[in-house]
Amino acid sequence: MRNAPEVLREWPPIGRYRIRLIARPGKETVLDIREYVEGESFEGFTRRGIAIALDDVSKLNGIVSEVLAHVERRPSGGTP
Numbered sequence: 001m002r003n004a005p006e007v008l009r010e011w012p013p014i015g016r017y018r019i020r021l022i023a024r025p026g027k028e029t030v031l032d033i034r035e036y037v038e039g040e041s042f043e044g045f046t047r048r049g050i051a052i053a054l055d056d057v058s059k060l061n062g063i064v065s066e067v068l069a070h071v072e073r074r075p076s077g078g079t080p
Contacts, residue, residue, distance in 0.1 A: 018045070031057050 003025035011019040018036045023029045034049025052060060 017049070022051070028053050028055075030054065031060075 005025070006023045008021040008023055008029070010021075013019075013036070016035050016037065017033055020032045020034075021029065022032045030051040030053055032049065032051045035046045037043065037046055
């Protein structure tokens with residue numbers, strides 16, 4: 001029998017996306033950002049998403065910081 005991944009932490013949703021820290025037995029722990037849908041015929045996670053290795057999360061943090069700095073410099077209503 002296969003061991004199921006363990007959700008170590010889950011953050012509040014951002015729109016239709018869920019952000020979770022997942023430990024996968026026999027594999028590395030990942031930051032998983034994945035679409036979650038609630039419909040009449042289906043409710044759950046979709047394949048639309050990304051699993052980021054913990055070693056790469058610091059790189060992602062740097063990118064998000066740069067994006068936020070760019071947004072703060074931009075005039076309101078302006079284009080990038």
